Amino acid sequence: MAKKFLSGNEAFAEGIRLARPQVISAYPITPQTIVVERLSEMVEDGSLKAEFIHVESEHSALSCAMGASAVGARAFTATSSQGLLYMVECLVYASGGRFPIVMMNANRSTALPWNIYGDQRDSIALLDSGWIQSYAENAQEALDLALMSYYIAEHKNVSTPYMANLDGFVLTHTYEVVDVPTQEQADAFLPRFETENKLDFAHPRNLGFSAGPDHNTQFKYKEHLGLLRVREIVNEAEARFAEIFGRRYTGLTENYRTKDADFILVTLGSISGLVREVVDGLREKNIKAGLLRLRYLRPFPDEEIVRALSGAKAAAVLEKDISFGGDGTVYTNVTAALQKAGVRLPVSDYIVGLGGRNISAEEIEQIFEELKRGAVKTVFLGIGGEDA
Amino acid sequence: MSVTAKTLCEDEFFYGHKACAGCGGSLAVRVALKVLGERAVAVLPAGCMSAVGFNFPQLCFGNNAIISTFAGTASMLTGIEAGLRAQGITDFQAVGFAGDGGTADIGLQALSGAIDRNDDILYICYDNEAYMNTGIQKSSLTPFGAKTTTTPVGKNIRGNLRPKKNMFEIVAAHGIPYAATASIGYLNDFLRKVEKASKIKGTKYIHIIAPCPTGWGTATDMTVEIAKEVVDCGLWYLAEYENGVYTLNYEPKQFTDPAEYLKKQGRFKHLTEEDIQTITASRDAKWEQIYKTFQIN
Numbered sequence: 001m002a003k004k005f006l007s008g009n010e011a012f013a014e015g016i017r018l019a020r021p022q023v024i025s026a027y028p029i030t031p032q033t034i035v036v037e038r039l040s041e042m043v044e045d046g047s048l049k050a051e052f053i054h055v056e057s058e059h060s061a062l063s064c065a066m067g068a069s070a071v072g073a074r075a076f077t078a079t080s081s082q083g084l085l086y087m088v089e090c091l092v093y094a095s096g097g098r099f100p101i102v103m104m105n106a107n108r109s110t111a112l113p114w115n116i117y118g119d120q121r122d123s124i125a126l127l128d129s130g131w132i133q134s135y136a137e138n139a140q141e142a143l144d145l146a147l148m149s150y151y152i153a154e155h156k157n158v159s160t161p162y163m164a165n166l167d168g169f170v171l172t173h174t175y176e177v178v179d180v181p182t183q184e185q186a187d188a189f190l191p192r193f194e195t196e197n198k199l200d201f202a203h204p205r206n207l208g209f210s211a212g213p214d215h216n217t218q219f220k221y222k223e224h225l226g227l228l229r230v231r232e233i234v235n236e237a238e239a240r241f242a243e244i245f246g247r248r249y250t251g252l253t254e255n256y257r258t259k260d261a262d263f264i265l266v267t268l269g270s271i272s273g274l275v276r277e278v279v280d281g282l283r284e285k286n287i288k289a290g291l292l293r294l295r296y297l298r299p300f301p302d303e304e305i306v307r308a309l310s311g312a313k314a315a316a317v318l319e320k321d322i323s324f325g326g327d328g329t330v331y332t333n334v335t336a337a338l339q340k341a342g343v344r345l346p347v348s349d350y351i352v353g354l355g356g357r358n359i360s361a362e363e364i365e366q367i368f369e370e371l372k373r374g375a376v377k378t379v380f381l382g383i384g385g386e387d388a
Numbered sequence: 389m390s391v392t393a394k395t396l397c398e399d400e401f402f403y404g405h406k407a408c409a410g411c412g413g414s415l416a417v418r419v420a421l422k423v424l425g426e427r428a429v430a431v432l433p434a435g436c437m438s439a440v441g442f443n444f445p446q447l448c449f450g451n452n453a454i455i456s457t458f459a460g461t462a463s464m465l466t467g468i469e470a471g472l473r474a475q476g477i478t479d480f481q482a483v484g485f486a487g488d489g490g491t492a493d494i495g496l497q498a499l500s501g502a503i504d505r506n507d508d509i510l511y512i513c514y515d516n517e518a519y520m521n522t523g524i525q526k527s528s529l530t531p532f533g534a535k536t537t538t539t540p541v542g543k544n545i546r547g548n549l550r551p552k553k554n555m556f557e558i559v560a561a562h563g564i565p566y567a568a569t570a571s572i573g574y575l576n577d578f579l580r581k582v583e584k585a586s587k588i589k590g591t592k593y594i595h596i597i598a599p600c601p602t603g604w605g606t607a608t609d610m611t612v613e614i615a616k617e618v619v620d621c622g623l624w625y626l627a628e629y630e631n632g633v634y635t636l637n638y639e640p641k642q643f644t645d646p647a648e649y650l651k652k653q654g655r656f657k658h659l660t661e662e663d664i665q666t667i668t669a670s671r672d673a674k675w676e677q678i679y680k681t682f683q684i685n
Contacts, residue, residue, distance in 0.1 A: 022470075023467060023470045051471075051474050053505065055463060055466075056497060060460065060463035060497075060501055063460030063463035063464050063467065064466045067431070067456075067464035067465065067467020067470075068474070070468065071429070071468050071471040071475070072471070072475065073472075075467070089459075090460065199452035201427065201452065204426070204450065205453075206448070206449050206452075207453075207454040208442070208456065209444045209447055209455065210455075215444055
């Protein structure tokens with residue numbers, strides 16, 4: 001293992017190199033570009049043996065990755081924001097076809113107005129697309145998820161594409177010291193891609209077919225089960241990962257000082273580091289604050305959320321997302337999980353960081369203050385905006 | 389010696405499908421696969437041939453085949469070719485069969501990208517001159533004057549007002565290693581071109597006219613005849629593009645009357661004398677250019 005000073009994009013590219021994809025197809029978009037630039041350099045210098053396809057659009061990027069996956073090759077692509085939206089047709093196609101492609105998405109605001117900075121509306125709008133969705137907090141986790149993503153996506157009980165989300169700029173372009181495993185370690189962790197869901201000369205197949213009303217629900221149910229099985233495979237992957245690399249992750253969520261917490265903030269992605277610091281500060285003032293970080297949004301960690309929040313007095317969701325005319329989508333999912341489990345507590349929704357808007361420690365502290373009052377509301381933080 | 393209708397293999401790779409009686413497109417797919425054989429990996433976008441051939445559990449391809457997204461024929465072919473090559477497999481032919489809409493409209497960008505990269509794929513456009521699968525709507529390969537469900541014939545507008553895009557020359561302008569036109573009315577010419585294309589490295593494109601009795605308003609036993617006649621009257625031509633050179637493969641001694649060809653088809657029934665003169669004049673202008681710039685076989 002070597003220590004390197006890497007940005008989130010570069011760390012993810014290192015993880016992908018170690019995963020040995022056979023076909024990479026990508027189209028450039030800020031702030032994703034560095035990951036595909038690094039990968040093309042690795043192909044050039046021979047440290048990565050892959051076919052690098054310079055496609056003419058994101059739609060083709062994912063369509064090409066599907067073709068590769070459909071013949072049993074390990075495929076990778078990366079995108080962001082408008083690019084992710086441009087390939088949406090292929091997203092549902094890849095999940096319906098059960099092609100375990102891995103895609104990195106650099107979370108970025110969506111137009112209009114144009115904005116290249118980070119929020120999570122791009123990927124959260126696509127929670128229903130049938131992809132596994134993870135949200136990394138830092139560059140080390142990004143690299144580790146790049147490796148684990150293939151293990152999880154390609155597992156025969158899962159066979160589902162994987163979208164690894166990194167916050168645009170805040171994570172993709174921020175440098176940290178990262179442990180980069182050796183190729184031998186990576187190979188020991190990640191088996192070769194084996195699947196029966198492929199075009200095969202020994203057993204010719206027709207794939208990507210139509211299924212009418214009599215069969216459609218069965219296919220869709222199996223697709224749903226594939227995603228649900230990710231819950232156990234994530235744990236399997238992380239246990240195996242810990243054995244080889246010595247770093248143990250915590251499943252679909254990460255609890256930070258939630259055990260005895262009265263007030264818990266639920267969030268995801270790179271903002272979690274700041275929330276953790278605020279929680280520590282409040283604990284010093286004897287305020288029982290906690291953080292629940294959602295590492296995955298699909299499959300949705302219902303049980304983990306219920307377990308973490310059921311003892312709290314109040315909670316709030318902090319999300320870089322809004323479903324216009326409704327609430328933040330993470331909030332809707334969190335409150336649905338609580339409702340299903342019969343857990344009642346006041347939960348508010350804080351919409352933050354749209355278009356890369358800065359979030360301060362003071363603002364997060366203020367949210368904890370408001371939680372004490374037990375209100376339930378949806379707030380656009382920092383502009384005095386509450387829904388009427 | 390190249391394969392002909394007489395020496396074509398007996399194996400069937402596309403059968404048991406639900407294509408309309410007299411479908412020209414299904415004939416093109418069927419015979420092309422007979423030339424390419426069991427190592428063909430076929431990609432078909434949304435369209436007639438995927439709609440009639442891939443209805444689970446009735447799957448009609450004997451070789452490996454997959455439906456792509458509508459716009460994604462070429463890009464999926466690219467992925468298949470790269471994915472197999474990356475696994476050390478080289479004895480196969482990635483072949484696409486897309487309709488006129490899937491090629492000249494929604495799939496044009498991906499096709500252009502594949503040609504630009506010179507991916508080792510064969511792309512066959514079966515051109516039935518409208519979106520037939522969805523019920524005969526105009527595409528950019530619908531010819532001037534044709535009645536479709538989105539170019540109706542009324543008092544103000546009489547059918548499609550725009551000429552057919554020239555996909556063959558658009559593709560050739562990329563500097564593609566091999567491009568050709570064909571017609572299911574001249575099957576041996578098509579078979580020869582498929583076989584030839586399969587032996588060329590890089591991107592290959594064949595554009596085959598494939599009449600659709602349902603959309604053209606012709607009898608189901610007339611398909612092949614109509615496909616011959618469109619070549620004989622000069623409204624379509626059989627040609628190749630290779631090494632930067634256009635070659636005409638077949639020169640009708642004397643054109644048959646385009647009016648005869650047009651009047652046989654329901655979609656052209658409304659055409660006036662003036663319309664037919666417009667069509668004939670544009671045919672003549674095209675042939676003038678062919679004689680100037682094409683080599684004649």
